[in-house]
Amino acid sequence: MRWKRFVASVLYALNGIRLAVCHERNMRIHLVATVAVIVAAAMFRISKMEWLVLLLTIGAVMSLEIVNSAIERAVDLVTDEYRPLAKEAKDLAAGAVLVFAFISVIIGLSIFLPYLYVFFKNSLHFHK
Numbered sequence: 695m696r697w698k699r700f701v702a703s704v705l706y707a708l709n710g711i712r713l714a715v716c717h718e719r720n721m722r723i724h725l726v727a728t729v730a731v732i733v734a735a736a737m738f739r740i741s742k743m744e745w746l747v748l749l750l751t752i753g754a755v756m757s758l759e760i761v762n763s764a765i766e767r768a769v770d771l772v773t774d775e776y777r778p779l780a781k782e783a784k785d786l787a788a789g790a791v792l793v794f795a796f797i798s799v800i801i802g803l804s805i806f807l808p809y810l811y812v813f814f815k816n817s818l819h820f821h822k
């Protein structure tokens with residue numbers, strides 16, 4: 695049945711997320727950073743548009759990390775010997791994650807720096 699195949703494919707995808715969280719150190723780092731960013735966003739009451747940009751960024755970083763892990767496994771499946779093409783495939787995939795991680799830092803700073811500025815300015819006024 696069609697819906698059974700759909701449910702099975704969702705379960706396989708969830709297993710992929712579980713694998714990434716359980717076996718990939720970088721994925722766990724992303725998760726911790728995500729929790730910190732969501733707590734900060736809720737504290738500062740960022741705007742709806744900022745939430746959307748933030749969620750898009752978080753989703754993109756995590757998705758890229760999962761694809762990177764998939765490429766690493768596919769390469770390891772093909773060879774466990776040193777191969778220049780294997781190195782290129784893994785380095786390219788890691789490069790894709792790094793590009794977006796760098797962009798996400800810029801996005802995070804652009805969203806949070808103005809709030810941090812106001813927060814510290816107000817707390818300085820409060821202590822005067």
Ligand SMILES: Nc1ncnc2c1ncn2[C@@H]1O[C@H](COP(=O)(O)OP(=O)(O)OP(=O)(O)O)[C@@H](O)[C@H]1O
Nearest residue numbers: 718720766773774775776777778780781784785788
């Ligand atoms: N079969 C291979 N042939 C050539 N170079 C490889 C091969 N496997 C890995 N490498 C090189 O070693 C690096 C580290 O590979 P590894 O498989 O440990 O993944 P990783 O980048 O450390 O990922 P993670 O930290 O998420 O496990 C790769 O980025 C690549 O440059």
